[in-house]
Amino acid sequence: MQQVTIKNDFISLSVLDYGAIIQNILVKDKEGNVLNVVVGFENPENYLEDDKFLGACVGRFAGRISNSGFELDGNSYHLKSEDGIHLHGGKESFGKKYWKFETIDNSEHPWLKLSYKSPHMEEGYPGNLIASVTYRLVGNSLHIVHEAVTDRTTVINMTNHSYFCLDNTNSIDHYELQLECPEILETQDNLLPTGKLISVKDTDYDFLTRKEIAGKRLDTPYVVSDDAKKVAELYSPVSGIQMKVESNQPAVVVYTPPEFGAICFETQNYPDAPNIQSFPPAVLHPGETYYNQAIFTFDLVT
16 A cells, blocks of 8 residues: 655645545644644554545545436446445445556645546446546645546546544534535435425524534535535634635535544535436536546634
8 A cells, every 4th residue: 555645834645545545634733733634544554444435535426326326328327235325436436446646746736646447337337437636735725636537428426535623622512614505405314315405594504604513413415505615614713723625516515423523525416416307417428527626725713
């Protein structure tokens, strides 16, 4: 397993070839102490047994797909599923594959690029797909770009699955969260979307105005405001670290795991988009390039 680290004056980023995993993001807190703001393992081999997609590149399709598959151009495609639900690209998804480091650049704005070739019908998806993820440090920001091309029509929805922890308290209750998301996708008990969008106004899901997370736990697809570049803002008064999330995607799945204190911002298309016609299309045709950009900016607020 290969690890590569790039750094500038604000951020040090370590990435593994396995799963294109972000192993750590090191920034300074308000006291000048260096803090790893993502959950991960010191020993890279531990990721081989991880089932929480810690820091991984998720694909081909992030989130859930219903009915064990989808129809595309008149053809039915069966995906590996549990109880009819396909999650995060399947058991051997992109986060469980070895990627290739294509470029490592240690210039003023250091960056690295990894690629993975997914063969036709891997996990049930059509098309030979060439996927890439680029991590770039620009000042106090981490830019993540997912791209892909295919030789036949397919569906795609990639994201990064880092769990952010902005201090060492192992709790997120005191974090302040703001989401530029006026609606959520209504979901069933099994977390599959119904196809209906619901306003967050006057609900526990309303983070349009910044407030403490407190006891609220989420596994929720939020709809990003049409005119919003900023998706989310997260702040820890303990460390003074504030993280801003920006994205070109229509949704963000906000996930707070029950096992430990952290939070995911999975910038992506709507879950189950291949099966719900009213959702933004997740189809990629030959000759097109899938492009998903997310920017994570770390500031100190005292």
